[in-house]
Amino acid sequence: MTKPHRSKDLRSKSTVKKKKERRVKVKKRPSEFEKLEDLTSEFERYENKVSSLKSDLRRLNDLHDSLESRIVDFKEYFENKIRVVSNSVGELEAKIDEIIVSNNRLARDFDKFFEGHIPTRKINMPPPITSQVTIYKAEEPLDLKIGILPDIIEEIMKRAKSKIDRDDIPDEEVVGLLTGRVHGKTVIIEEAIPGRAAHADYAEVALDPSDLAEIIDKMMREDKNRNIVGWYHSHLDLGVFLSDVDIRTQLTLQQFSYVIALVVDPIRNKHGFFYVDTRIKMSDGRPKIIEFIKEKNQNK
Numbered sequence: 001m002t003k004p005h006r007s008k009d010l011r012s013k014s015t016v017k018k019k020k021e022r023r024v025k026v027k028k029r030p031s032e033f034e035k036l037e038d039l040t041s042e043f044e045r046y047e048n049k050v051s052s053l054k055s056d057l058r059r060l061n062d063l064h065d066s067l068e069s070r071i072v073d074f075k076e077y078f079e080n081k082i083r084v085v086s087n088s089v090g091e092l093e094a095k096i097d098e099i100i101v102s103n104n105r106l107a108r109d110f111d112k113f114f115e116g117h118i119p120t121r122k123i124n125m126p127p128p129i130t131s132q133v134t135i136y137k138a139e140e141p142l143d144l145k146i147g148i149l150p151d152i153i154e155e156i157m158k159r160a161k162s163k164i165d166r167d168d169i170p171d172e173e174v175v176g177l178l179t180g181r182v183h184g185k186t187v188i189i190e191e192a193i194p195g196r197a198a199h200a201d202y203a204e205v206a207l208d209p210s211d212l213a214e215i216i217d218k219m220m221r222e223d224k225n226r227n228i229v230g231w232y233h234s235h236l237d238l239g240v241f242l243s244d245v246d247i248r249t250q251l252t253l254q255q256f257s258y259v260i261a262l263v264v265d266p267i268r269n270k271h272g273f274f275y276v277d278t279r280i281k282m283s284d285g286r287p288k289i290i291e292f293i294k295e296k297n298q299n300k
Helices: 006-025 032-116 152-161 209-222 244-254
Strands: 134-138 145-148 175-183 186-194 197-200 205-207 227-234 260-265 270-281 287-294
Touching: 032 244, 152 186, 152 227, 152 260, 152 270, 175 209, 186 227, 205 209, 227 244, 244 260, 244 270, 244 287
Parallel strands: 145 186, 227 260
Antiparallel strands: 134 145, 134 287, 175 186, 175 227, 197 205, 260 270, 270 287
């Protein structure tokens, strides 16, 4: 039996494989028309990109213009605000100067009233009978007492209550002077004289200087041998304390002698005596407000 020719078959397969590889390697070249189409498509793509970039550039320019316009508007707005604030500061400074001048004039007027009519002096008299007065002692470090005759606080409270809860009439604060005498370091309050208010606000009231002058003249005509030892006013449901206006009034009055302030609240039915100690400064630079405490073991 004869053997097959393996070498011949192998050569035949190798030849077929090489022919196939040559056919694969041979590529079809594009025609000129196809090249033109490719270039046209590529050009259109670039043109679209350029158009998109131009559109983006226009939007950026519009945004830039809008931002510049807003910056100009903000600048004008804040410049106007700065001008308004500057004008307001100038007006406020002018009003403060006017208040300082008015306060200085008022202080000079008080000097004339007290020096020309009622000299400050201590009256030598027997000590008051403690059963007839209610004693209030100042907080430390002020060494001062107040003795007030019966019914004076009740009379002031009654007058203050008469100025509230009235039909179709707004509530009003009351103000007036306290007269009496000084014995040692005890202020004896013997009478409360109603006065007129020069300024009244929700928590502030000030004495009318002309009314003060009238009261002094009246005291001189009646020759009661008394001094102005304090003043009083009311707060409406705010409690008893000294407001900024109250402190200024108190400082103006107490520079002449021992003058105390009485504050009543007719709605809360409370009262309190105060003195401004300019020797002691608080953390905010304001003088210390001294309050008087009712001494124990006294009849109400």
